Amino acid sequence: MYKISKYLVDVDLQNEERLIFSTRTGELINISNELYHFIIEKKFNKLNDIILLKLLNLKILIPEDENETDTIINNLILSSNKKSRVLSLTIQPTANCQLGCQYCGQTHEKLNMSESLVENTYKYIKNKLENGIYESLIITWYGAEPLLGLNSIKILSKKLIILCNKINIxxxxxxxxxxxxxxxxxxxELVQYKILKYQITLDGDKVSHDNSRYTKKKGKTFDTIVSNIVMVVSNPLYDEEKCNIVIRCNVHKNNYKYINNLIDHLYNLGISNKVSINFAPVHDWGKNYAEENIGLTPEYFGELEIDWxxxxxxxxxxxxxxxxxxxxxxxCMVTNLDSELIDAKGRLSYCWEVPYTPEFDYENSDMFHGNINNIEYKDRKKLPLGNWYENIKQEDYNTTCKNCKFLPVCGGDCPVNWYKGFSSCPSFKYNIKDLMVFEYINNKEILNREFDLSN
Structure with missing residues (x-):
C-alpha cells in the first residue's frame, strides 16, 4: 500500500486548484482540489493507474513501509562517494585585494602565485584529469581579488585549455x-581564456554600496564597478560568447532599503536584459559576527527577496x-570529493571560507587537506565535515536538517556554518509558497500540459 510523503509543500490557489511541490524530486505540479483531497484522505481507490503512477514517480505517494529520511540521507551518502565525471576546482591566484569590506572575514596579504606554484598547480590538475574518469573541467577563479593575480590566470588558463583539447576534456x-x-x-582578454561567467557584488545603490564595499583606503567603488559592467555587457563579445554577469547583493540592515534603487538604476542604464541579480543575506565569516550585528531575520529576508x-x-x-x-x-564542495580549492600558497581546502580566514587558517589546521608544493595529502573523510551526511543523520553540530522537509533540495545548506555553531537554512525555506505561485504564473501552460492529473 501507499502513504503520503512528508516532503511536500502545498498552496491552495483558491480556484479549485492546488499546487504541490515535492522536495524529493524538486517538481511542482498543479492538480484539482478534488484530487488533492482524494490524496490527503487516502482514497487511493479513487485514483486510476495512470494518476497513481505519476504520483509515485513524483514521490508524492510512496510505499507504506519506506523510511523516507533514511532513503534520502543514504542516497546523499551514495552520491557523495560516487566518482564524478566533472572536476570542479576553485583557484585563488592571489591573497591580495583592494577592498576592505565592512563584513569581510579574510586577512589579505600581497602574495600572488609564484611561477613554480603555477607549474605545480598545472601538474596537479593534469594528474587528476589523466587518472580520473572526467569528461569536463570547471575552473572558478576566486579571491581575495583574482584579477590582482591576472598573470597567473593567463598562464594557467592557456596551459589547461591546451591540455583539455589534447585529452578531449x-x-x-x-x-x-x-x-x-x-x-x-x-x-x-579573459574571454580568450574561456572565462565567460562573472559574479560581481553591488550592495545596493551608490551610497549604501560605498558605505559597505570600499577600498582599504576608504575609497568609493560603486561608480567604477558599474561603469565596468556597462562597458563589458556592451562589448559584442558578451553576446557572441554567451557571457553572463551575476550581480550579487549581500543584504543587511544597512542596505536592504536601497536594493530597489539598485534595480532601478541598472534598469535605467539599459542593461537589465544583460545581467542577473542574486540576493544573499550576510553571514558570519571569520568570527566577524556580521549576521548577529547587521543581519536580517531569515523570515524577513525571504519576504523581501520575493518583492525584489x-x-x-x-x-x-x-x-x-x-x-x-x-x-x-x-x-557543496564539502561533500564533493571531485571539488576543492587551491589557494595562492598551494594549499588545498574544501570550503571557500578557509583560506586567509584566521578562524580556520592557522598552522596545522584540519580544514586544509594538502599542499601541492609538498605533495602532502590527507584523507578528507577523516577531517571535520568529511562525512557531512552522517553528521546530519547523527544530528551533529546541533543540525536540524534530519527532520526538515527541505533536506532533499537543501542538503544542509552550509556545513561550515553548522560547524561554527550557526543554524544555516536557505531563504527558500521562508518564501517557498510565494516561489511556487511565482513559478506557476510564469509557466502555467507548461505545468498544465506536463502534469495533467485530471480524472
Whole structure:
C-alpha cells in the first residue's frame, strides 16, 4: 500500500486548484482540489493507474513501509562517494585585494602565485584529469581579488585549455571578482581564456554600496564597478560568447532599503536584459559576527527577496537559476570529493571560507587537506565535515536538517556554518509558497500540459 510523503509543500490557489511541490524530486505540479483531497484522505481507490503512477514517480505517494529520511540521507551518502565525471576546482591566484569590506572575514596579504606554484598547480590538475574518469573541467577563479593575480590566470588558463583539447576534456571557467579591475580590454582578454561567467557584488545603490564595499583606503567603488559592467555587457563579445554577469547583493540592515534603487538604476542604464541579480543575506565569516550585528531575520529576508524578484521579472532581468530549488545530489564542495580549492600558497581546502580566514587558517589546521608544493595529502573523510551526511543523520553540530522537509533540495545548506555553531537554512525555506505561485504564473501552460492529473 501507499502513504503520503512528508516532503511536500502545498498552496491552495483558491480556484479549485492546488499546487504541490515535492522536495524529493524538486517538481511542482498543479492538480484539482478534488484530487488533492482524494490524496490527503487516502482514497487511493479513487485514483486510476495512470494518476497513481505519476504520483509515485513524483514521490508524492510512496510505499507504506519506506523510511523516507533514511532513503534520502543514504542516497546523499551514495552520491557523495560516487566518482564524478566533472572536476570542479576553485583557484585563488592571489591573497591580495583592494577592498576592505565592512563584513569581510579574510586577512589579505600581497602574495600572488609564484611561477613554480603555477607549474605545480598545472601538474596537479593534469594528474587528476589523466587518472580520473572526467569528461569536463570547471575552473572558478576566486579571491581575495583574482584579477590582482591576472598573470597567473593567463598562464594557467592557456596551459589547461591546451591540455583539455589534447585529452578531449570539456573546459569552462568563471570568475568571482569585485569588478574594480574588470576593464573592457581585460574582459576581452579573459574571454580568450574561456572565462565567460562573472559574479560581481553591488550592495545596493551608490551610497549604501560605498558605505559597505570600499577600498582599504576608504575609497568609493560603486561608480567604477558599474561603469565596468556597462562597458563589458556592451562589448559584442558578451553576446557572441554567451557571457553572463551575476550581480550579487549581500543584504543587511544597512542596505536592504536601497536594493530597489539598485534595480532601478541598472534598469535605467539599459542593461537589465544583460545581467542577473542574486540576493544573499550576510553571514558570519571569520568570527566577524556580521549576521548577529547587521543581519536580517531569515523570515524577513525571504519576504523581501520575493518583492525584489518580482521587480526583476517586471524589468526583464535575466534569471540564471530556477525559482524553485532542485533536488540535491550533493551540498557543496564539502561533500564533493571531485571539488576543492587551491589557494595562492598551494594549499588545498574544501570550503571557500578557509583560506586567509584566521578562524580556520592557522598552522596545522584540519580544514586544509594538502599542499601541492609538498605533495602532502590527507584523507578528507577523516577531517571535520568529511562525512557531512552522517553528521546530519547523527544530528551533529546541533543540525536540524534530519527532520526538515527541505533536506532533499537543501542538503544542509552550509556545513561550515553548522560547524561554527550557526543554524544555516536557505531563504527558500521562508518564501517557498510565494516561489511556487511565482513559478506557476510564469509557466502555467507548461505545468498544465506536463502534469495533467485530471480524472
Amino acid at each position: 570539456e573546459y569552462s571557467a568563471m570568475m568571482i571578482t569585485n569588478g574594480l579591475g574588470l576593464k573592457e580590454n581585460i574582459f576581452a 524578484m518580482l521587480r526583476l521579472k517586471e524589468y526583464g532581468f535575466r534569471f540564471i537559476k530556477d525559482l524553485l530549488p532542485d533536488k540535491k545530489s550533493g551540498t
